[in-house]
Amino acid sequence: MVSKNTYRILIWVIVILAATSLSMGISFWYHKQQDKKAAEKQKQQVEMPSEQRTRFFREQLNLRQDQMDIFRELNREYNRSARRISNQLEDLRIKMVEEMGQQSPGKEELDSISENIGNLHSDLKKLTIQYYLDMKEVCDEDQQQKLNEIFLTMSKSKEDVSLPRRGGRGKGRGPQ
Structure with missing residues (x-):
């Protein structure tokens, strides 16, 4: 038989796991939306429709x-x-x-x-x-x-292939 203490611990573990999963899902969705917005903004700045x-x-x-x-x-x-x-x-x-x-x-x-x-x-x-x-x-x-x-x-804004920057992500180290 499971004691009352063990039952409470399991409930809290489930609540913590559910909260973690929920926050991870929300974070993933938020960052995906931000990436879409950034990509769309860059596309609008760079590309000019031919018509x-x-x-x-x-x-x-x-x-x-x-x-x-x-x-x-x-x-x-x-x-x-x-x-x-x-x-x-x-x-x-x-x-x-x-x-x-x-x-x-x-x-x-x-x-x-x-x-x-x-x-x-x-x-x-x-x-x-x-x-x-x-x-x-x-x-x-x-x-x-x-x-x-x-x-x-x-x-300047169009590249066929995006190459990684030398020395890290734009930290001002070396030529890019």
Whole structure:
């Protein structure tokens, strides 16, 4: 027979375990929500929807209507080409992961895929450079300076791969 003291201890253990589980669940949910908010905020700061890109440039650069028409056409051409390259990159990444998942992945095949990915990245960068230069050609001097600032901000905030920082998490130790 279980004594009254043992019964009370078991009740308290259950209450403590339930409270711990509940607080852990709430904490997990809270941090997940915070991560979602932070990711959404960063995405809004970094990415500019392609259909709104022309409007964004109009507002930021104070474009005239004739400039807007040219920017709109440049944007369409850039989006078409960039989307094609982006789709090819996605296909190659999937192919690479599938090959790595094989029982005996082919090193030569993976090297070939990697080289193709690198070439497509290069093509995408060249396309972006040409897009920038074409837009710059349409702008006056003040607009060119602002356009440069916009592209600089966008290029600083976009990375294909997030690498860990050297020397800890932003503690000011060493180059990052």
